Amino acid sequence: MKGRVNRDRLIAFLMLLPSIVLVFIFVYVFIGQTTYTSLTDSNAVQQLSRAQANFVGFQQYNSLFTNPLDYRFRMDLVNTVFFTVLFIAMCLGVGIGLAILLDQKVKGEGTLRTIFLFPMALSFVVTGVVWKWLFNPTYGINQLPTYFGLPPAQFRWFISEEKVLVFNWQNLPYIIAIIALGFVIFFAMRAWVRRRSTVGALLTALALLLMAWITFGGPSNLNGLPIPEYYGFNLALIAIVIAAGWQMSGYTMAMYLAGLRGISEDLREAARVDGASEVGVYRHVVLPLLAPITLSAIIILGHISLKIFDLVYVMGGGDNLYIDMPSINMWFTTFRAGDFAKGAAIAIIMLVMVAVVIVPYLISNLRKENEL
Template sequence: MSAQTTTTLNTLVERIRLRRDRLTAILMLSPSVILLAIFVYGFIGQTAWASLTDWQGLSANPVINFIGLENYNQLFTGLLDVRFRQDLVNTFFFTVFFLAGCLGMGILLAILLDQNIKGETIFRTIFLFPMALSFIVTGTIWRWLYNPGGGINRLPTLIGLPALEWGWLTDRTQIWQFNWQDLPAIFALVVAAVLAFVAYRHWRGGRRRPATISGGIAAVILIWVLAGGAASVQTVPFPEKHGFNIAFIGIILAAVWQMSGYTMAMYLAGLRGIPEELREAARVDGASELQTYLYVVFPLLKPITLSAMIVLGHISLKIFDLIFAMAGADNATTDVPGILMYLTSFRANQFAKGAAIAIVMLVMVAVVIVPYLWTTLRSEHEL
């Protein structure tokens, strides 16, 4: 009897201690939670609020009026904010080519290094070292390399060829121009094309219903565009040309130089994780080296490609320092939302409009990051 009481007493003591420890644990975590709650979510809330006002200037007690979505309206349709819209186009093209460049170079370097190379460590160190540098360092160096009268343009002269005549960051040419007013139609057509592709995949897989549904929606969108529905969507009052600024080629090259080591490291880790038996089996089945890569290795690397795309994609959506250092903040041709936000807020003191640009950037990044965080952490719990 008394032995039993001791055990219950012991478990009781145990339980109280555990509860106290659990409380301590939460207490130890709380400073970080509170700090992040204020500095991330509280501040985002303040920025969002500021973006709905006409707040300007640095005065101690500024008069601030609530003006609803007017700042956003200005950014997307206002005549004066044409620079912001070109910035979005710049970000789009920069992101596409930066991702393509990093993934392409990354997989190429990883495959080359995966062939039992002597001195692999040295090569890996060389391809990865730019990752350790600041974007400001990279930007400064490449700014000098892109000097039209010297730098890269004079490289061919070292082997007796004539110097290049490329303007690099000073080039003002814009290609692939489109009218901003056509954007609803372009967007609708892209959605329709994606849906049509989905329908085709379902149809090939023998799933009639989903095939009909997505195909049907694609057809409706197509008819809507052809009937002039998209053209009647109000965007900007006057035709407005936007396109890909050639000056970005130099920025993309430098960014790929800096970040391709990252994709290389990820792909190399992925390649090393593929069991040799799997490749051996493919070879035994008579697959050539190329076929082994195409049908065995690449499909297994897909999750890595996705992770890399998301990490690099969110970097490119908020790119700031690299372009700031390379082309300068005042270079309208190579402007991006990150720089425009800085200029609008901290040089022109238009805090409200700067806040609106910042919120647009946040939404772009969140669209990429939130689903990724959601799925990654969920699959982790299922394990």
């Protein structure tokens, strides 16, 4: 019996071996190679003349965050953060709304579901072209009000140059420190309320430390930028959020719909018997049960938005900085400017951003599987 198990294991291992080897080479070795490139001064001329790249440590990263010439990269980071937050919010909002509506046992549900899901089957390039026409400020949807005798709308969509929530990049360490302080205070208070005094005391101490650090100007030591640079939420991103949200909302809806179907009717009945209104059923029973779906949706949407390239490239033509994303900058830096090392550094920073979103999710999934 035991021999048989071992042989099964051996066969399983041999079956998996090719994919393990291929994944190792084509994913992990390449990540390693890119990381190494990002620590050198590799560029097109040097590589074409078969010269050896020089190891320069973190010079490329340093330049990305502190060299005034690399402001495009910092603009990209700010854009990515705003885009990701709004894109996920829109997809989740529209997705759950559509799912709840479809869950009301409407007639023709199958047809509607297909219609809502359909945009996902398109390529982002197609979406980009279509929405680029729709959002054209002179002859796009800005003309809609004229059908009702109103003047055309004035918002300039993806070429808008307006920005709100403007901040100086040099103050970013302060802003992050204050946001972190807010979180620490929140969790400290929650711990006290829940009578977990050890955790509460630790968090309070941390909050006091942070406060002292901020008051004595600690964060300003972290600023490496010599001149002020102002960034903000570029309103042009709204157009990208709508186009991307239009494409991915249907997918989010499908995920939620599957989740809703997984909630047994008994639970809802029990709530109704206990006197819950229909809204109450959703608020206290259905939505809490959908939390794992929301988490999965955030992970999937988050990694799409952090890597987005094609939609923005098509809509912006490449050099529209108000909607620029790190992936476009990476492509131009590597292949238009021939600066391989800096392109690799941008790639690694993107990888880290995606990893921050995905790795905790993978770990919690692994734990759950082990528990089962």
